[in-house]
Amino acid sequence: MSGPQTIEDIESRLRERRYIGDRSLATSIFLALKLQKPLFIEGEAGVGKTEAAKVMAEVLGARLIRLQCYEGIDLAHAVYEWNYPRQLLHIRLMGEGTNKTDRLVAEREIFSSEFLLRRPLLDAIDNDDATPPVLLIDEIDRSDEEFEAFLLELLSDFQVSIPEIGTIKARQVPFVVITSNRTREVHDALKRRCLYHWIDYPDLDKEVEIVRARAPEAADGLAREVAALVQGLRGMDLYKVPGVAETLDWARSLAALGATRIDANLVSATMGAALKYQEDLERVREQVPALVEKAQRA
């Protein structure tokens, strides 16, 4: 399978896989591929950042390697770890009587790639894939500065050094997608190495299209009304504004209840699919009839 050669190509292939994005996202992806730079995608929670990377892997016919970040993530979880139980076992099996030379040989043996546990980042740069893999570094804002500093190094040279083995350099550069929910500011030095793309909430028509593509079980009328409802909620003063993921959850919930249209009762009963704070639920509850009416007119 050959990679996409034009922006239009990426647009249509994303669409084929039911990812409805802007042309500007396709353009950014296209440039990241061409320039072989990581793509840094920011946006509020639930606008499809992670999904973009997943779909890109399908588009490229590449393997998706995902690294979920969290506070305290370290090299042992992100890059590699020696398989200590196996190493110990190996040494013990050699028995007592082995001489010094054998021991040295054995030591070299157990620090070979056979005893290496490969974590996502090592896997991403050292593999035999026919197509360079897509490396998704998800929610980097959850990690800490130490890990950012390490990533900065990895993304500049695409190489990792393992003291016992040596430096492993990428044979092919993976397509790197880094996502952030902006729960904190990621260091400029890291962002500078990447192309940047901000994903905004979609407008009504686009959101309807997304619901139709990704929650086909929702009837057309329902899809439009739910999307319009969420668009209305986004205009309200809420602690946590619902994302597209919430729109989809909501549409699916309503479809599962057999609804083909929305009404005030249904909306009140299922609001929890979109609103995740008690204060937000209370604030919206009073206005449900008005919101429903507005959504039905949209």
Place this chain on the structure above:
Amino acid sequence: MGRLGAEAPSRAFPAARPDLLPRLGGFARLLHDAGLEAGPRRLTDATRALAFIDLRQQDDFRTALRSVFVSRKEDIPTFEAAFDIFWAPPDPRASAGMLPGRGRSLPLSPERAKAWANALGLNASQMNRENPAEFPASSSGYSAEELLRHKDFDEMTWAETEQVRRLLEQAPWRVAERRTRRLRPSRTGRIDLRRSARHAIRSSGELITLFRRKPRVRRRPLVLISDVSGSMERYSRLLMIFAHAIARREDLEAFVFSTRLTRITRLLRQRDLDRALDTVSKSVHDFSGGTRIGDSLGDFNRRWARRVLGHGAVVIIVSDGWDRGDPAHLSTELAHLHRSAHRLIWLNPLLGSEGYEPLTRGMAAALPHCDDFLTAHNVHALEDLGRLLSSLPRSPGKVTRRESGRSDGELRIRKST
């Protein structure tokens, strides 16, 4: 080279458009003047990127440059405005008072704006036509229209300011540490299997030495939200000096508000105090205006809380509690903030004055949601605050909250003399 092999940069520019490179350089300079980072690295990336773009597709051209020159959401409006101004085709209406493109303006100083307007053949006045709704409050912009009241710090009299500054800068306290989830080698703590096993392998597979590790500690981040409204005027300068002093050694996020919230974290990073204060006073347009604490905290909760309150942050609000807004609103927002912060400290300069009781409506609404209520009217009081900050517990959770039915009156109120 991979399937999508990048072409060599040297081939990036076909001879057909030799004029583009210098123009791109000009655009980068404009972005730089408007406060974006537009160094040689990004310029190189931009030239490489444009080689893959059909330049007749203006949207793609725009996206390509944006993905290279922009690294944070806040910079997008500035970029868009700069793009519209710089790349707009020569427009005959320009001289008739219409700004080409989308009618946005750039956060440039008056001199810069004038120079750019000359270079681009526009009237200087058009460059500064500000549309407040389009610009984030935090952009360090120049704007004549938005100046509600442009207070010059130099006119504020504060006796012994120099001395105060030195005292604050030399203050011995540091913010307390918290346990992180990252581990480091240690004599005590949990067993480090990785190191122990590694050592065992060197000694024929016998676990002779057990290595241990325990959580690393880091200083808690501080978030300072400071009231700079009219009633706080006498304290504003001292508080800014205080903020600047802390910003130099702690992980500090700083905000000021009177009618609305402005983030000043980046502005405080300048080493020189006077220049930092000058920048702050230039970019905060409602210094010494009215007070809307509830709205400002609401704004903080929605726009900033999730970004700056991670990692066990301590929040300090400095205000006298004179609020023109609805006390119930203030109470709701403060309750939310309290739940997101490791510790919420309210500093009230008036608390230091003789016979003051926290009876303003705002203060009464706020008290139940604060962990500590301290004064902030002199250096001594700020040192008290420092002692409190350095004595916070290390545990990640909120153990500081008084557990049993705390009524408003039980709140710890410390007055220093």
